[in-house]
Amino acid sequence: MPRIDRAEVLRIADLARLELSPDEAERLTAELEAILGYVDQLDALDTEGIEPTAHAIPMPTPLRDDHAGDALPPALALANAPESAGFAFVVPKVLDSDEA
Amino acid sequence: VRFATIGELRGALDAGRTSAVGLTEQALERAQAARSLAAFVHLRPERALAEAAEADARRARGAVLGPLDGIPVAIKDLLVHEGEPCTCASRILEGFVAPYQGTAVARLRAAGAVIVGRTNMDEFAMGSSTEQSCYGPTRNPWDPSRTPGGSSGGSAAAVAAGIVPAALGSDTGGSIRQPAALCGVVGIKPSYGRVSRYGLVAFASSLDQIGPFARTAADCALVLEAIAGHDPADSTSLPEPAPRWLRALSGDVSGLVIGLPREFFDPRGVDGEVLARAREAVAELERAGAKTREVSLPHASYAIATYYLIATAEASSNLARYDGVRFGRRAAAETLGEMYRRTRSQGFGAEVKRRILLGTYVLSAGYYDAYYRKAQRVRTLLRRDFEAAFAGCDLIAGPTTPETAFALGARTADPLRMYLSDVYTVSANLAGIPGISLPCGFARGLPVGLQLLGRALDEATLLRVADAYQRRTDWHERHADPRAWEGTA
Numbered sequence: 001m002p003r004i005d006r007a008e009v010l011r012i013a014d015l016a017r018l019e020l021s022p023d024e025a026e027r028l029t030a031e032l033e034a035i036l037g038y039v040d041q042l043d044a045l046d047t048e049g050i051e052p053t054a055h056a057i058p059m060p061t062p063l064r065d066d067h068a069g070d071a072l073p074p075a076l077a078l079a080n081a082p083e084s085a086g087f088a089f090v091v092p093k094v095l096d097s098d099e100a
Numbered sequence: 101v102r103f104a105t106i107g108e109l110r111g112a113l114d115a116g117r118t119s120a121v122g123l124t125e126q127a128l129e130r131a132q133a134a135r136s137l138a139a140f141v142h143l144r145p146e147r148a149l150a151e152a153a154e155a156d157a158r159r160a161r162g163a164v165l166g167p168l169d170g171i172p173v174a175i176k177d178l179l180v181h182e183g184e185p186c187t188c189a190s191r192i193l194e195g196f197v198a199p200y201q202g203t204a205v206a207r208l209r210a211a212g213a214v215i216v217g218r219t220n221m222d223e224f225a226m227g228s229s230t231e232q233s234c235y236g237p238t239r240n241p242w243d244p245s246r247t248p249g250g251s252s253g254g255s256a257a258a259v260a261a262g263i264v265p266a267a268l269g270s271d272t273g274g275s276i277r278q279p280a281a282l283c284g285v286v287g288i289k290p291s292y293g294r295v296s297r298y299g300l301v302a303f304a305s306s307l308d309q310i311g312p313f314a315r316t317a318a319d320c321a322l323v324l325e326a327i328a329g330h331d332p333a334d335s336t337s338l339p340e341p342a343p344r345w346l347r348a349l350s351g352d353v354s355g356l357v358i359g360l361p362r363e364f365f366d367p368r369g370v371d372g373e374v375l376a377r378a379r380e381a382v383a384e385l386e387r388a389g390a391k392t393r394e395v396s397l398p399h400a401s402y403a404i405a406t407y408y409l410i411a412t413a414e415a416s417s418n419l420a421r422y423d424g425v426r427f428g429r430r431a432a433a434e435t436l437g438e439m440y441r442r443t444r445s446q447g448f449g450a451e452v453k454r455r456i457l458l459g460t461y462v463l464s465a466g467y468y469d470a471y472y473r474k475a476q477r478v479r480t481l482l483r484r485d486f487e488a489a490f491a492g493c494d495l496i497a498g499p500t501t502p503e504t505a506f507a508l509g510a511r512t513a514d515p516l517r518m519y520l521s522d523v524y525t526v527s528a529n530l531a532g533i534p535g536i537s538l539p540c541g542f543a544r545g546l547p548v549g550l551q552l553l554g555r556a557l558d559e560a561t562l563l564r565v566a567d568a569y570q571r572r573t574d575w576h577e578r579h580a581d582p583r584a585w586e587g588t589a
Contacts, residue, residue: 004461008461009457012457012460012461012464013457015460015464016416016444016456016457016460017420017423017437017440017441017444018441018444018445018448018453018456018457019441019442019445020445020453024453028453028454028457031454031515032454032457032458032461034515034516035408035458035515035516038404038405038516039405039408039409039471039475041401041402041405042402042405042406042409042474042475042478043474045399045402045478045481047474047477047478047481050477050480050481051477051480052473052476052477052479052480053476053477053479053480053483053530054306054476055292055306055336055532056292056306056479056483056529056530056531056532056533056556057291057292057293057336057338057532057556059293059336059338061335062332062335062339064332072199072200076199077199077426079197079199080195080196080197080199080426080427080428081425081426081427082424082425082427082428082429082430083430089425089426091425091436091439092433092434092435092436092438092439093434093435093436094435094436094437095434095435
């Protein structure tokens with residue numbers, strides 16, 4: 001039984017906000033299947049009771065004094081925006097509530 | 101002189117034989133003449149020459165900033181440089197102009213280095229060949245039909261072609277060390293947290309690290325000193341001050357114990373000539389007084405699988421920001437959801453999409469524990485492997501890559517095969533330890549790299565051993581023939 005099928009790839013693509021052409025979906029299903037087949041080798045390892053590592057070098061979260069620092073000026077923050085108005089980024093209408 | 105080290109260029113500047121403007125003009129001319137290599141994606145001649153003129157003015161009034169003042173360098177196209185483009189070789193960042201200054205770039209500039217341009221890379225640093233670039237592939241100066249490696253292939257090629265004596269890259273799974281090996285130059289990935297990631301466009305945040313390429317270990321030490329050290333703008337930046345690595349280059353390796361992992365010297369899966377060069381390099385270090393012993397990294401063969409689960413998970417999260425709202429490219433659409441999808445689908449290349457999908461999958465409900473959490477646990481086992489190995493040795497040595505530079509196009513159809521190019525390098529990122537690759541000879545005319553891995557925060561030993569090796573050998577003085585890329589002249 002395959003680890004991943006085309007429907008699953010399309011579901012994941014939707015989560016990642018990517019749309020795939022039929023050819024891309026076909027190719028990616030095969031590629032992800034091969035990659036997942038490869039990573040299955042980890043199943044051979046018993047990791048019961050092993051702590052997960054999120055960061056290799058353990059460091060406490062550094063704290064700083066609670067005062068405002070220099071932030072990017074609004075005009076500069078907006079300078080790269082595809083579309084802006086005043087102090088805001090402009091986006092197309094949100095018509096479908098499930099896409100918001 | 102072409103293919104000079106920073107040390108040699110500094111000597112020429114000090115003696116008045118050249119000027120920063122002269123060096124910068126040369127670098128820009130060579131970059132132009134080497135366009136067929138596609139090492140650069142952006143040159144900034146006017147600004148570079150203005151920076152060089154400032155360096156010359158400082159020198160004239162006796163106010164030289166330090167050993168990098170007036171030295172032309174290049175930076176990878178994922179390092180933010182205020183007021184300049186930064187595309188990560190992706191269509192999705194077309195037209196982006198950085199609104200702030202990254203720390204590594206700020207420190208290079210504060211040291212007086214002249215930034216001549218931005219170098220080519222795999223899109224968002226996802227690749228091992230610099231072929232996954234919206235600008236097209238970079239070519240290897242030693243053989244332009246072959247890859248320079250990746251993802252920092254442009255930086256490696258720019259140094260190997262003698263355009264600049266040093267360049268910055270980034271290394272998430274080998275992206276400095278692997279191209280350094282394939283291009284016959286030195287490249288170091290510092291310990292995680294050694295160099296601030298502020299202004300480094302994120303790929304996999306728990307693995308990414310900035311580091312230099314140069315012709316010698318001494319030059320790498322020099323550049324690393326300039327860019328390393330604590331930065332309050334990066335919460336993962338180590339509090340320790342950066343050591344004066346250059347001073348530690350004593351040339352003496354006597355008594356050091358070099359661990360040789362049997363997994364890195366297993367003849368299966370590695371080119372015999374590459375392995376032979378690594379063994380010869382280790383033998384040279386033994387003649388210099390180092391001792392060797394066999395060690396084991398029992399989980400090393402699981403590193404690629406572990407890496408591709410963790411790196412893609414982090415990437416899928418980091419790359420969520422490219423949505424067409426605040427910067428970069430936006431596709432025309434009627435609704436917001438449609439705009440997100442079209443922008444991302446048109447803006448990202450094939451490898452980036454593949455990794456976002458894999459990362460989204462392994463983080464999604466039902467698969468998180470089986471893939472992502474599992475990989476994080478194996479990451480712990482890999483860290484322990486290194487801790488156990490370093491209990492019996494001071495550093496670890498082996499080949500940097502399983503093979504020399506492969507032909508362009510040879511791996512692009514097979515993502516897994518491409519991933520295996522990083523089989524010896526990814527473990528260092530997972531464990532957070534430093535690694536360096538240095539030239540140790542040739543296999544069928546192509547450069548071979550020796551990789552040295554050290555304990556966390558012990559770049560000093562790696563640089564000292566690499567420098568000692570270079571004092572006894574001349575592989576780093578060999579260079580590719582410019583006629584290979586400067587046309588038919």
